[in-house]
Amino acid sequence: MTFVDSLRARTEGRRAKLTIVALFAALFLYPVILPFAVYEQGVLLLAFLTALMAVSWNIISGFAGYVSLGHSVFLGLGAYTGGLLAESYQVNPLWFMPVGGVVAFVAAALVGMVVLRARGHAFVIITIALLLSMQVLVTNFSGLTNGSNGVNVPLPFWSSDYQNMPFYYIFLVLLLATVAFAAWIRRTKFGTGLLAIREDEDKAAAIGVNTTRYKVLAYAVSALPIGVAGVVYAYFLSFLNPIGAFALLTSVTIVLSALAGGRGTLWGPVLGGFVVSIVSEVANVYGGGSQSRLLVLGLALVLVVLFLPQGILPAVAARLASRRAAKQTVEYTDQAGVAAARTSIVVTPRSAPAAERKAAPLLEIRGAAKSFGGLRAVDGVDLTVEAGSITALIGPNGSGKTTLFNLVTGAMPLGSGEIWFDGTRIDRMPPWERAHLGLGRTFQITRLFKSMTVLENVVAPLPTASWSLMAKDAVSGHEAERARELLDFVGLGRFGSQQAGALSYGQQKLVELAQVLMLEPKMILLDEPAGGINPTLVNRMVEIIRDLNRQGIAFLVVEHNIPLVLDLCDPVAVLSRGKVIAQGPPSIVRADPLVLEAYLGPEWLPAEPVPDAVLDQAALSAKGH
Amino acid sequence: MTQLVQALVLGLLIGGVYALMASGLTLIFGVMNIINVAHGALLILVAFITWKIWSLSGIDPILLSVVMTPLMFGFGWLLYKGVLSRISGSSPGMSVLLTFGIAITIEGVLNVTAGNRFRSATPSYFSQSFRVLGISLPKAQVFGCLAAVLVLGLLFVVLSKTWTGRAIRATAQNASGAALVGIQSAGVAALAFAIGTATTGVGGSILSVLYPFFPASHYDWISRLLGIIVLGGMGSLAGALVGALILGLAETLTATYVSLQWSTLIFYAVIMLVLLFRPQGLFGSRLRQDVMA
Structure with missing residues (x-):
């Protein structure tokens, strides 16, 4: 630019x-x-409420990508909390706004803890079930809630001359506060982590994001403003019943508003809330009453999903950007710039320098096994990685290398055996706790969060589980500064504000490495660091690995480029059919008959020491692509 | 004792009907990996049409499923080709929003055309019962369950004995693997969606007799069916069958021994408990996910 x-x-x-x-x-x-435009004020204040709920919904369903179809449940919870408290104490319900927020927050957190541990479809089902079961519960607990007869909330304390004007201002202020809240979340590392979860949840866990905590918190936080607003809503309605307070129509409106305006953007849900409320009011007045409102909303939802899935705001922004891009000269990312970058960096691994380290290995895998049905992908692997070493893990395709990586980082549960890292047994820990201990990994096929910027990608990792770190600013300040340094170190400092998906494959590999460095790792697992990238970048990659290793970071490297392995790594471990068949210095391993058999088949037995060319050829054919 | 046996038998009869309704939902989920939130709305739509024809002509509502089933098969196929296939490949969140939109649209259409009030088809045998060994079996329940079991049996035969059925099951287990052995996944998805929707042709006809309904009833029904397939394991047909029987029993037992108004909560409570202790459901399996791509 x-x-x-x-x-x-x-x-x-x-x-x-x-x-x-x-x-x-x-x-x-x-x-x-226009103080006497009472009707217009009434329409607008409901538009504020709808926008507020859409902005809140956007935190869990837009940022984190978990769709909630029953978000109006929190409006009902807030309304009933405020209404019942106000009725029993006969005070004005506005005092209970914080209570409404807390009730909604806690309810969402409890439900989230049950359902958000897992991934996938359970959440959306629960959100529907939650709304409907609240209708039933509030109806059935008639001793507390007066059942389907409803609750009378005290009337407004102000003179009726003011009509709904105070409500108008309360909802407007609440809306602005909610937008500010959402904007703040989006700026923090918490917000970056939510986007990471939406893009690739496994990868997020691998870089230290406690995905369960993030999702539960996002759900609870998205309920909070709605709970607060619910109390005001009860006061505004002055009468509550279960079907009206826990209305499905409200949920439809929230979903449609956020989607139409632009899911995942900050102002999209506000725009959508205004548009949807006003259109639905117009449809109500000119289109045959509330009977047809549902039909209009349903059709609108279908049409938006089919034809404007990204929403109004992003569509307009894309139109503007393409107009600007037409005037702009396209700038290609130069490989030379990357290769020329020679800046070094202090990475301060959290382990002591090599000389003072105790004798125990950094990573120790004992009898690790993993089966998929009848296939034993990893079959009793014993492997150690010494602190400060660059250990290679080689073997033919399908020998279990990547599966072993997945077991070590926790992407898959271990079948049997033990894994110890830096004196701690880690095989039962979730992936993010392993990352917090200082274990980082890159992937065979890069897994950056493609719709986030390069800088956001590098800021996202969390080296510790601390709550205050989550609240840190990700856009400016210390965290972003560190991310920029790391990007400079891998030679991609200029690309910080580019979309990660726009980078070349090799550059993505470097960004992924910078991302892992943000974890302040003691050890990095590299899955084919040189695979599929050009020779200049391979050299840069090797330099980086050496530089980091000198500063005390250990590496376990899976790589098919055998000359590179023999040059870079010591020791070398060879995996075949799920077992380690040889381990030792490169010169010994390369002559080991078992290794040759694994790569070249049983018929080929050497009488002489193996020439380099044959071994390289073997490596190429084993690579299979 | 009689009361218990009575409740158990009723529970099984209802469970049979639930099993049929849930089988379509779980089939669609298994093959296409989308939750068809519109499944409940389709049931109510069929119930309305059945009720209308019955009230105009007096033809037996459950018998009408012979007509409604092929009609819904065609409707499902059109719905897939015209609407759902347009977003294949986008995120599961979008597909759920789309089926949610379809559900609301169907509800809206029913609101406008039929009005927002309760209906129920009441053929001559509506209030009659068979009496067997001191237990009374409402004729409507018995006929409904028989029709459901018949169609379920047919579905199992189609899925296990025909090439088409095997293609559908293969796609459900591993879509990319099925594509590699020559199964056209788009065609299979359309077929699975059509078959899944066809089950609402029978289910909705039975529903019109067994339960009073109004346009917004579909939320209640989709929640019950989701409860069943979550319990059984999403995508598993056998799981849907067992889940339906368990929840049918649980519902009638609660209605008999606690109260009718708490019985609907059983489904929501079951969803929560299953997700808490066995997220993959009774029959669900966790397959290897890392080599799918």
């Missing part, structure tokens, strides 16, 4: 900001200028 372009982008950003400020200023002044 040239200077002029960045200036233009900044001007555009400022223009957008000005528009938003002007719009909200107008909304603040509206009741003052």
